[in-house]
Amino acid sequence: MTAPEAGPLRTQRGLERLIYFSDAVVAIAITLIALPLVDSARDVASSSTAKFLSDNSYALTAAGVSFVVISVLWRDHHRLFERATGYTPRLLRVNMVWLLCIVALPVATVLDVYSQRHDRLAVGLYVGVLVVAQATIRIEEFILYRAGMLADIERITAEDLAVRWINVAATAIALVVAVALPQIGLWSLLILVVSGQLEAFAHRRKKARTTPAD
Secondary structure, eight states, rough: OOOOOOOOOHHHHHHHHHHHHHHHHHHHHHHHHHHHHHHHHHHGSSOOOOHHHHHHHHHHHHHHHHHHHHHHHHHHHHHHHHHHHOOOHHHHHHHHHHHHHHHHHHHHHHHHHSSOOOOOOHHHHHHHHHHHHHHHEEEEHHHOOOOOOOOTTTGOOHHHHHHHHHHHHHHHHHHHHHHOTTTTGGGGHHHHHHHHHHHHHHHHHHHHHHHHHO
8 A cells, every 4th residue: 555645744833833923923013003103203392292183183093993903803813723723835825815914904004094085095905905804814714624623613614604704795895885985984894893793693593593492
C-alpha cells in the first residue's frame, strides 16, 4: 500500500501565530484611527478645546464609528477562531484579505473625513471595505466548516451558516444607499441594527423548532 503524501505541517502553534498576528494588525489599525485627531489636538494650545470639538465633530464621529466597526470585526474574528481547531493554506490566504480590509479602514476613514462632504467615492470605499471584511469572516467560517476544524461542528447546520450572511447582505444594501445618497454617508450603516435583530430572530426561530416540546 502506498503511504499518503505528506502535506505541509500545521500545528497548534501555527494556529496561535495566525491569531496573534491578526490581533497585532487589528491593534495597530485601531490605533491609527486616532492619529489624525492627535495632530489636530495640538492646535488646542492656540485656540480652545470647544473650538477643537466643534471643528472636528465629523472627524470625531467618523473615528468613533470606525473604532466600533473594527472592534465588531475583531470580535467576530475572535469568536470564530475560538472555535477553530486548525487551519488550512486557503484559510491563511483569506485571512490576509481580512487583514488588508482592517488596515484599509483607517485610510478609508481619513478619506471620508477629509474629502469633500457627500463624496460618493469616499463613503463608497469605506462601506465597500466593510462589506469585504464581513464577507471574508463568513468565508473563513465556511472553510473551517468544510475542513472539519470547528469545535462545535456537530451543532452547526447549513442554515446557521446562511443566517450569518444577513449582516453582509445588510452592509451591501448600506453600500448601495451610501453611494446613491451620499448625503446620508455613514448613517446608512444604521441598517445593521435591523439586520442584527433579524439574525437574532432567525436564531430564536431555529431554536424553537429544534427544542422538543414538553
